[in-house]
Amino acid sequence: MSKKWMAFLIPTILLALSACGGGEEEETQENGAEPSAIEAEARPIYEQNCLQCHGQNLQGAGGPSLEKVGSKYSQAEIEEIILEGKGTNMPGGLIQGDEAATVAEWLSTLK
Template identity: 35%
Template sequence: MKKSLLGILLTSSLVFAGCSNASDEASDANNPQDAAESAAGTEIDPEKIVNQKCSSCHGGDLSGGMGPALSKIGSELSKDEILAVIQNGPGAMPENIIEGEEADAVAEWLAEKK
């Protein structure tokens, strides 16, 4: 019983640690050019955002992992439905892992995956 509880707790902590955006914030702090580009309002690169914030759970090629595959998500969900998933974070996925214009750009990019 104790071993199974420990396994559940460990798995849960890995899910939350892998899906956090803390590493992205740290990379901006360590790379002034990235921070300056973000502040300057440069064009949003949804693929880069997905690689930074989603690939740890959904796989680098979006084929799935701890989270479901997203490689053909556009054939299942519309842009608005994908945006709702990003905002509401179903299951173990954190809410608003991506926000604002970035979330909109990622939802549009993923909706094209068919």
Template identity: 40%
Template structure:
């Protein structure tokens, strides 16, 4: 009985370590955008209460866009993403 219990605990710990953390802590740029930006900029990137975020490469360098994401501008709040997350999102947005 003790062996079955120990194996059950070990199995649960192993499975917990193999879990996908995407729902609670997304790491890919599109999921980060969906978590923090989609409400204002829209799922299609064409804007909602905030402006469209397409063709940003025509307006911003990667550093400028990352700074904008980190600091915010006008009604857009800053610090919704970490610096590393903002870098991923800015790189991704510049390809859209």
């Protein structure tokens, strides 16, 4: 191979390899930002208990969207809804104690 081709080929290969991620990056939000500490703690609890009704991205499924729930309810109100339920479709007690407080704290930041 000529030196001219090598000068082109080597940087191209290196660029292509650098574009391939190692798959070990930390989870990021849709906008590319790292999740907050409270979200990182609350999201697994949410996914285990709430995702079916409120959706993977909080967009709502059988239940309402939670994307901006912090604009409507305070942290204390959200925690009360989690613990006591609301209406006929939101059962209470799916999340208890500190986990309920953690999820309420996270959801209250969504505005």
